[in-house]
Amino acid sequence: MxxxxxxxxxxxxxxxxxxxxxxxxxxxxxxxxxxxxxxxxxxxxxxxxxxxxxxxxxxxxxxxxxxxxxxxxxxxxxxxxxxxxxxxxxxxxxxxxxxxxxxxxxxxxxxxxxxxxxxxxxxxxxxxxxxxxxxxxxxxxxxxxxxxxxxxxxxxxxxxxxxxxxxxxxxxxxxxxxxxxxxxxxxxxxxxxxxxxPTPRRSTPSGPPGTVCVGVMAFHGGDDDRARADEIHRRYLDGVTRFVRALAEDGRPVRLLTGDACDTPVVAAILDAVDSPLVTAAETASLADLMEEMAVADTVVATRYHNLVCALKTGTPTLALSYAAKSDALMDRMGLAAYCHPAREVDADRLFEQFRELERRSAQLRQTLAERNxxxxxxxxxxxxxxxxxxxxxxxxxxxxxxxxxx
The missing domain is CATH 3.40.50.2000 (Glycogen Phosphorylase B;)
Structure with a gap:
């Protein structure tokens, strides 16, 4: 043939x-x-x-x-x-x-x-x-x-x-x-x-305990938001920066992750604004690299759709900074519908409360994710x-x- x-x-x-x-x-x-x-x-x-x-x-x-x-x-x-x-x-x-x-x-x-x-x-x-x-x-x-x-x-x-x-x-x-x-x-x-x-096996974390992966994005809204794109981006960046600063002040190690080459300036802006040795950036060239980072983290907070997919696939409790209905649908499919936060209106205080609740239910959510995966x-x-x-x-x-x- x-x-x-x-x-x-x-x-x-x-x-x-x-x-x-x-x-x-x-x-x-x-x-x-x-x-x-x-x-x-x-x-x-x-x-x-x-x-x-x-x-x-x-x-x-x-x-x-x-x-x-x-x-x-x-x-x-x-x-x-x-x-x-x-x-x-x-x-x-x-x-x-x-x-x-x-x-x-x-x-x-x-x-x-x-x-x-x-x-x-x-x-x-x-x-x-x-x-x-x-x-x-x-x-x-x-x-x-x-x-x-x-x-x-x-x-x-x-x-x-x-x-x-x-x-x-x-x-x-x-x-x-x-x-x-x-x-x-x-x-x-x-x-x-x-x-x-393939899903990486969960191994003993090589970094400090309690690590939180935060996936960021060069987010400017959708196709209908062009007139407000700069404002949306500023609000998103400010909210995520405040959240990362709160994690660092709480003594939590933070790994900043991206999902596209255009996200790099967002990482640089957060590192510049949050001057803490607890906040570092990971170099990732594939979804496999992202999953390796997320598999050894305690928790993931992420924006990009495929950052969420990677986190959920590794069975790590995940909170979505949702910018579209597809993110909400994914979280619902995986049993974490309650842990979505709007990317257009990031409220750092409310986000931190959701993060705490997510961590309190970590063991239960890991079991749910294993079944859904x-x-x-x-x-x-x-x-x-x-x-x-x-x-x-x-x-x-x-x-x-x-x-x-x-x-």
Missing amino acids: TPVRVGLFGLLGSGNLGNDGSLEAVLGYLRAEHPEAVVDALCGGPETVTARYAIPAARLHWYRGEYRTASRAGAVAGKGLGKVVDAFRTAAWVRAHDVVIVPGMGVLEATLPLRPWSFPYSLFLLCASGRLFGTRVALVGVGAAPIGNRATRTLVRWSARLAAYRSYRDAQSRDAMRAMGVDTARDEVHPDLAFAL HTAERQLGVHFTQLTTTLFPAADHARAHARQETP
Whole structure:
């Protein structure tokens, strides 16, 4: 049989650890279940993806300055020309594959600032090309949310409609797509793909006892908050800084964590404002690194969605600085719905009270997380089996025939 050609698509290798974790989970599935597949990627950071995951990769955008603000005429023209060139590049890349997978990520939402001609346009090109050339495009375990901007909403809706397969990381994502006019009757819901990644074993902490991991974010609100972005960021940073200072004054060691390269200035600002040897920053290059830090911590307080996933997956009691409904849904799924605090309105005193309550119930919550993690792993196993049946029918048929032939 001719090996199936599988493409992976998205803002991968661009510095967002959550996106790369979803890629790693799907690669693990492909290598375990479809080792014969020929895999490559069209992504944001091709050099990183090739170096880290040993697969060929090409740039998502022809114009290298796609994500820089275009203020000069040349840059504006370059971006405009890039949109035309990308239409042909994407079509040619899709045509060379049997299956294209968009692994996880919030590709059907705008909970962070997003322009319609940016990734939504790229996703539309992908799904339209798949429909044109008969390549199965699968949106696997993606996030979705209501979108206010009309152009973005239209591109997202048509991308979803044109995809051959869709599954979501929570029920509210499926509900959001249904509300946008997408027929979701056959769409599946399962835990986030990162729950399929290996979990580090809890070991004796190498650092001081009582460590609290605090995951921070360059948070400026969502796509509809652009006019208030600076104000939202200042309030968030001030609230988190006060909370970290309170922990240090209480004698608690604090490890600051990030989930994207853009979060580094937030860490620097907190370290500068809280001058204490108890507050340090961790260097993390993957979700595995994040989980190693969180597995030996007493407690985690985090903002980014995949920081929360990592903390919950390690079974560490977690408090969410929630910036979107997806965070609330995740905490509810894992039995910690009571431990959410709004990222837009961080009240350091109230946050510290919630933190104390979380620690008082630590033993009970660890048991709850162990049970919920077991369920999540089982559900993802079922989902990957369904994915094989849908996207790789020839391989699934061959395996079934081989089982029948085995005495």
